[in-house]
Amino acid sequence: MAITQTSAPGKIILFGEHAVVYGRPAIAAPVTQVRATATVEDSPDTGLRLRAPDIRRDYWLRQASEGDPFAKAVRAFLGQAGLTEELPLIVTIHSTIPIASGLGSGAAMAAAVIRALAQHLGRPDLAQNGQVSAMTFQVEQLLHGTPSGIDNTVVSFERPVYFVRQQPANRIETLTIGTPLSFLIADTGIASPTKVAVGDVRREWQAQTAHFERLFDACGRVAQAARQAMERGEVDQIGGLMTENQAYLREMTVSSPELERLIHAAEEAGALGAKLSGGGRGGNMIALVTPADQGVVQAALLDAGARAVLSTVLV
Ligand code: PMV
Secondary structure, three states, rough: EEEEEEEEEEEEEEEEEHHEEEEEOEEEEEEEOOOEEEEEOOOOOEEEEEHHHHOOOEHHHHHOOOOOOOHHHHHHHHHHHHHOOOOOOOEEEEEEEOOOOOOOOHHHHHHHHHHHHHHHHHHHHHHOOHHHHHHHHHHHHHHHHHOHHHHHHHHHHHEEEEEEEOOOOOOEEEEEOOOOEEEEEEEEOOOOOOOHHHHHHHHHHHOOOOHHHHHHHHHHHHHHHHHHHHHOOOHHHHHHHHHHHHHHHHHHHOOHHHHHHHHHHHHOOOOOOOEOOOOOOEEEEEEEEOOHHHHHHHHHHOOOOOOOEEEEEEE
């Protein structure tokens, strides 16, 4: 029986998280070392069976709730393709992306599932990056409340992107990186659902609109400057802009003592810049390092309490 397998990467937000929800530019990049992998195979039984063995789940789509993100990914595809929930298929998902930690695990799961279904069912039109991204966005809405669209974009295109949320269509530009950039990604070990942080920022923005608009503007300027610096390969400049972005995120109340400890440790150990990445409050922070300092910064992060440290190079 035919089996189709596809995968999608994790992601980091380099600049502009939160402000991107309010229409300011942001930059995100794939993290190819961690991935969600989806398998679709024909089944002898009627009905779509969903399997997530990593979390010991095995159930029927028809029994899945509306709030189930895995089921939502499958339903987004079926809706777009005009197909029923009773197709005789087994969809299995595995992931090495830590959940609720700002690495885009939900978006990667959805993108992998949607692309695998499209390929398996002979719908190459629906396996195109833009289509996969649009369907993945529907799952992000469930996970995030009011997602900007940046996560589904970067995991579907698997390229560094400069992204602006706007009507009628988001501005999505893939970036050319002037010189390879080495990042360390350190996990605070604290799970922090993005939806909560995004909701809290919205409440703060409603209470102090002028102040938050200024913070969002500042993040947008940083993202614009960072884009130029990345394209030109100005590594020191990029590091400085990360540190500046972190100051604005701190003011937005989305940092945390654990994130601050790791950021401080990375900077003390010679990182060129460091900041939280994604929703914040917990999850991961990122540090820009030179290849020469990478080992020392990694050790400092582990000493300061990081649960795990990944490295990734953007080229
Ligand atoms: O926490 P993550 O990695 O899913 O990133 C969310 C990024 C935000 O800007 C906070 C929200 C969004 O939808 O863009």
